[in-house]
Amino acid sequence: MTALSARHEGPRDPYPTRLAEERWLPRQDRIVWSSWRPDAPLTAQQTESFERNGFLILHDLFSEEEVAALRAESAALRSGQRRLAEETLITEAGSDEIRTIFQLPEQSPLFARLARDRRLAGVARFLLGDRVYLHQSRLNYKPGFTGKEFYWHSDFETWHAEDGMPRMRAVSASLLLTDNDALNGPLMLIPGSHRHFIACAGKTPEDHWKFSLKQQDLGVPSQESLTRLVERYGITPAMGKAGSLIFFDCNTMHGSNGNITPFARSNAFFVFNAVSNRLEEPFAAPKPRPAFLAHRGEPDPLTVEIGPLV
Amino acid sequence: MTALSARHEGPRDPYPTRLAEERWLPRQDRIVWSSWRPDAPLTAQQTESFERNGFLILHDLFSEEEVAALRAESAALRSGQRRLAEETLITEAGSDEIRTIFQLPEQSPLFARLARDRRLAGVARFLLGDRVYLHQSRLNYKPGFTGKEFYWHSDFETWHAEDGMPRMRAVSASLLLTDNDALNGPLMLIPGSHRHFIACAGKTPEDHWKFSLKQQDLGVPSQESLTRLVERYGITPAMGKAGSLIFFDCNTMHGSNGNITPFARSNAFFVFNAVSNRLEEPFAAPKPRPAFLAHRGEPDPLTVEIGPLV
Numbered sequence: 243m244t245a246l247s248a249r250h251e252g253p254r255d256p257y258p259t260r261l262a263e264e265r266w267l268p269r270q271d272r273i274v275w276s277s278w279r280p281d282a283p284l285t286a287q288q289t290e291s292f293e294r295n296g297f298l299i300l301h302d303l304f305s306e307e308e309v310a311a312l313r314a315e316s317a318a319l320r321s322g323q324r325r326l327a328e329e330t331l332i333t334e335a336g337s338d339e340i341r342t343i344f345q346l347p348e349q350s351p352l353f354a355r356l357a358r359d360r361r362l363a364g365v366a367r368f369l370l371g372d373r374v375y376l377h378q379s380r381l382n383y384k385p386g387f388t389g390k391e392f393y394w395h396s397d398f399e400t401w402h403a404e405d406g407m408p409r410m411r412a413v414s415a416s417l418l419l420t421d422n423d424a425l426n427g428p429l430m431l432i433p434g435s436h437r438h439f440i441a442c443a444g445k446t447p448e449d450h451w452k453f454s455l456k457q458q459d460l461g462v463p464s465q466e467s468l469t470r471l472v473e474r475y476g477i478t479p480a481m482g483k484a485g486s487l488i489f490f491d492c493n494t495m496h497g498s499n500g501n502i503t504p505f506a507r508s509n510a511f512f513v514f515n516a517v518s519n520r521l522e523e524p525f526a527a528p529k530p531r532p533a534f535l536a537h538r539g540e541p542d543p544l545t546v547e548i549g550p551l552v
Numbered sequence: 553m554t555a556l557s558a559r560h561e562g563p564r565d566p567y568p569t570r571l572a573e574e575r576w577l578p579r580q581d582r583i584v585w586s587s588w589r590p591d592a593p594l595t596a597q598q599t600e601s602f603e604r605n606g607f608l609i610l611h612d613l614f615s616e617e618e619v620a621a622l623r624a625e626s627a628a629l630r631s632g633q634r635r636l637a638e639e640t641l642i643t644e645a646g647s648d649e650i651r652t653i654f655q656l657p658e659q660s661p662l663f664a665r666l667a668r669d670r671r672l673a674g675v676a677r678f679l680l681g682d683r684v685y686l687h688q689s690r691l692n693y694k695p696g697f698t699g700k701e702f703y704w705h706s707d708f709e710t711w712h713a714e715d716g717m718p719r720m721r722a723v724s725a726s727l728l729l730t731d732n733d734a735l736n737g738p739l740m741l742i743p744g745s746h747r748h749f750i751a752c753a754g755k756t757p758e759d760h761w762k763f764s765l766k767q768q769d770l771g772v773p774s775q776e777s778l779t780r781l782v783e784r785y786g787i788t789p790a791m792g793k794a795g796s797l798i799f800f801d802c803n804t805m806h807g808s809n810g811n812i813t814p815f816a817r818s819n820a821f822f823v824f825n826a827v828s829n830r831l832e833e834p835f836a837a838p839k840p841r842p843a844f845l846a847h848r849g850e851p852d853p854l855t856v857e858i859g860p861l862v
Contacts, residue, residue, distance in 0.1 A: 430735060468697070472813065479735060499735065499810055
């Protein structure tokens with residue numbers, strides 16, 4: 243990996259981005275980093291599906307009791323009763339209502355336990371073939387009626403450019419805390435898109451993350467590229483009942499529509515990164531994003547725990 | 553109908569709106585104004601479904617050739633080659649691209665023929681039990697990627713308040729010119745909502761229509777009322793292939809989510825009003841909206857035509 247230290251000269255970085263012009267590049271990394279074995283936390287078929295599509299939806303993985311406990315904890319965190327670190331809270335424009343809480347395990351023992359669960363960290367460790375740590379975690383709450391869209395993007399593009407994540411060896415897990423159907427703005431994924439790295443056009447300005455959390459305009463593919471991807475692969479909405487879990491590869495193109503239905507959406511979101519893939523200097527930004535968005539420094543590998551949460 | 557001339561004193565208007573507080577009122581009008589007969593342009597089952605739900609989706613009603621001709625005509629109208637009346641064009645903010653063309657039959661012989669078709673005007677005449685004229689018509693084009701949401705509303709509430717439509721005796725027909733699925737922001741309808749008139753809170757400002765075409769904030773139900781409606785009745789997305797036709801009652805609550813998918817949506821939209829229900833003075837606005845939004849004066853009843861469009 244010493245080659246990476248030369249990345250600012252250009253040729254050795256397999257995923258150059260924020261360029262003068264958009265480019266399609268082939269993925270240089272594996273998708274599933276372990277060989278399947280009978281004691282793996284996913285079936286062979288689930289593993290193969292993740293490899294092919296770049297995501298996997300596990301329906302009704304958490305029990306009603308577990309979901310109820312997580313929802314109660316979520317409500318307590320959002321109520322303002324709990325002391326939370328100021329910089330980890332994102333409120334809606336023109337309102338005090340909390341929409342996102344970052345650094346979730348640091349602020350809630352129950353969510354810390356959730357992250358370590360074999361159904362999350364255990365699967366992540368299997369998919370990434372390494373011990374894993376949390377690159378980012380958050381609780382998302384999108385109200386009904388006014389839920390805004392989130393435009394198409396590959397997380398890895400941002401994590402590589404702005405956080406300095408060297409390779410595609412990270413996976414996201416989103417646990418649905420509310421039911422998601424096609425109409426209330428579910429996560430939409432482009433199956434197969436994880437095999438292409440779309441190097442984006444544009445130069446990252448200082449403190450880009452302050453704007454990109456509200457609306458993403460840099461680090462997103464052109465309409466032409468998105469059309470090509472969707473014509474080739476289609477779009478899959480990640481629908482499921484509360485308690486369903488969605489894994490998706492760090493480079494799977496995804497987004498979500500807005501939501502005027504009365505049905506709010508909420509999920510607990512964890513990004514697992516391989517300890518061997520720890521962050522370096524940003525590949526295409528003046529300075530790294532803050533720690534609540536991207537854990538820097540010595541990784542803290544997760545101990546996997548088994549059994550029900552509550 | 554002389555009672556209506558006293559509407560500004562209040563008690564005789566069955567649908568008072570733009571009030572100090574929101575109110576739910578029962579519908580005072582029929583939904584289907586004809587008795588079904590074997591020669592009706594809808595089956596008995598379709599008629600009963602419209603009566604119950606307040607809408608009806610007729611799949612693949614127009615042939616591929618008809619749809620192709622209508623799409624070609626639509627493209628020609630939107631291209632700027634055709635001379636169109638300035639005030640009938642709505643462009644997207646920050647772009648010259650035409651998103652909506654009002655007074656469609658006045659500007660296109662093919663769309664004029666479409667409006668008179670038995671599958672549209674014939675059905676409208678049957679549902680409304682009267683000769684019909686066009687209250688409003690338009691061609692809608694919503695691009696992919698940036699399609700904006702349209703918030704929940706009853707058309708009749710606006711037409712009554714701002715156009716002076718006396719009673720619920722009008723029906724909308726939307727012919728899909730593109731495929732609509734659950735993800736590209738289809739029309740969403742609340743089945744059964746047409747039986748309730750939700751009198752809205754708020755006072756109509758001068759020239760409200762200039763703003764309400766871009767974003768509707770007055771004349772929409774409260775989140776509480778929408779939640780009650782949806783809990784009781786649910787939401788139905790009007791999905792279908794190009795060539796499918798959607799009829800919906802003037803008082804059926806509807807809206808649509810935004811659309812970040814690459815798939816544009818386009819439809820031809822006609823509002824048929826019973827000639828006996830012609831407009832009066834607005835019931836809750838300082839002055840009527842312009843003619844391209846609401847035909848005033850002597851109704852021009854449509855002659856129904858039979859057979860393929862092309």
